Amino acid sequence: MATARLLLLTVAAAVAGSCFCSGQEAKPPPYCGSVRTAVEAHNIIGWKTFTADCAKYIADYMTGDRYTRDADVVINEAIAYAESLKLSGSGKEIWVFDVDETALSTLPYQANRGYGVQPYDQASFIQYVTEGSAPALQGTLRLYQRLLQLGIKPVFLTDRTEDQRTVTTNNLLSQGYCSWEKLLLKPVELQTSTQAFKIEERKKLVDAGYVIVGNIGDQWTDILGSPEGCRTFKYPNPMYYVA
Ligand SMILES: [Mg+2]
Numbered sequence: 537m538a539t540a541r542l543l544l545l546t547v548a549a550a551v552a553g554s555c556f557c558s559g560q561e562a563k564p565p566p567y568c569g570s571v572r573t574a575v576e577a578h579n580i581i582g583w584k585t586f587t588a589d590c591a592k593y594i595a596d597y598m599t600g601d602r603y604t605r606d607a608d609v610v611i612n613e614a615i616a617y618a619e620s621l622k623l624s625g626s627g628k629e630i631w632v633f634d635v636d637e638t639a640l641s642t643l644p645y646q647a648n649r650g651y652g653v654q655p656y657d658q659a660s661f662i663q664y665v666t667e668g669s670a671p672a673l674q675g676t677l678r679l680y681q682r683l684l685q686l687g688i689k690p691v692f693l694t695d696r697t698e699d700q701r702t703v704t705t706n707n708l709l710s711q712g713y714c715s716w717e718k719l720l721l722k723p724v725e726l727q728t729s730t731q732a733f734k735i736e737e738r739k740k741l742v743d744a745g746y747v748i749v750g751n752i753g754d755q756w757t758d759i760l761g762s763p764e765g766c767r768t769f770k771y772p773n774p775m776y777y778v779a
Contacts, residue, residue, distance in 0.1 A: 564593035572597065572774045578756045583777050584655060591653045594774060598643060598651045604675070606772045611675035614752060614769045615682050621749055623687055630717055630746045631683050632738065632765060633676065634753030635694035637773045640670035640707060652775030665696065668703040672711035676752070676771070680713060688749060689717040693737055693758075695730040695778065697722050717746075730778050731757035738763050 568590035574580045586594050597603055623629055633639050645664035646652060664670070680690055690713070696704055698721045705719060720737050722730070734757065738748060742763045751758070751765035754773035759765075 562592070564591075564596075565589055568593035575774050575777070576770065576772060581756075581777070582779060585776075586653050586774065588653055591650050594651045594653060597774065598646070603772060607673065607675045610752075610769050610771055611679050614679050614750060617767055618679075618683055618686055618688060618750060621686075621688075624747075625687075627687070627689070628746050629687070629749045630689045630691045630741065632691050632693050632741075632748055632751040632753075633680070634755065634758045634771075635692055635696060635704065635708075636665075636670070637673075637754035637775070638752055638758070638771050639673065639676050639680070639692065639713060640711060641673050642670055644669070644671070646775050656776060662700075665700060666703055668707040668710070670707055670711070672713070673771075677712050679752070683750075684715075690715075691718045691720065691741065691746075692716055693720045693734055695722050695733065697724045699724055729757070730755075731761055734758060735761040735763075738765070 568586070571580065571586070571590065572593075575583065618631070621629075636642055642661070642664060645661065649657070649660075683690060692704075692708065692713075694704070701719065701721055704721065708716075708719075718741075722733050726733060728736075738751075738761075741748060748763060748765035750767050750769065752769040752771055753759050754771040755778045756770065757778055759768035759770060
């Protein structure tokens with residue numbers, strides 16, 4: 537009898553234990569948030585992916601409200617800065633926007649790639665871009681609309697390639713970016729880095745008499761290198777790094 541009671545207690549404890557365990561979600565390691573901060577601050581450069589143990593952290597960050605709130609802080613600051621400017625009236629003041637993860641979001645694609653935890657795959661990324669369905673990042677759209685009201689002309693400068701001009705144009709238009717001064721895409725055969733390409737294009741803009749009053753991008757390579765613009769804004773993106 538005593539043996540039977542002991543057996544029953546043991547089984548009950550095991551069942552209770554398994555119920556308790558199945559209800560628990562593994563917490564991401566605490567350093568994931570610190571790594572993200574270091575990535576955004578450009579203290580970590582040239583990284584390929586977040587480690588797999590931070591997959592849940594990145595997914596929660598991108599799909600929860602934190603990503604949007606972080607972006608809104610950047611956008612609100614950019615709008616306040618733009619509103620403080622005394623424009624010349626020449627019509628030559630421009631604002632440079634990157635496209636992917638700045639004007640448009642590839643989050644629907646990234647969701648299937650572990651939000652950057654899986655290594656970059658060019659073929660599937662290009663396929664997503666070609667669909668032309670990337671949604672606008674609403675904060676950036678808000679900045680864009682305010683700049684138009686102020687008389688600052690938008691220029692899109694992207695490492696998307698020239699053969700993606702039509703799909704990029706249509707995608708931007710469909711998402712509410714209704715006009716722009718220029719849409720600058722990378723020549724298909726160009727071998728230089730994204731950063732070198734963007735610096736060269738900004739030089740051409742300045743040489744043509746434009747004043748780059750602001751420049752916003754999700755990569756440091758969007759905003760580093762003279763002429764970078766009178767003021768730069770780093771849009772958050774912990775999913776991938778572009779050299
Ligand atoms: Mg980008």
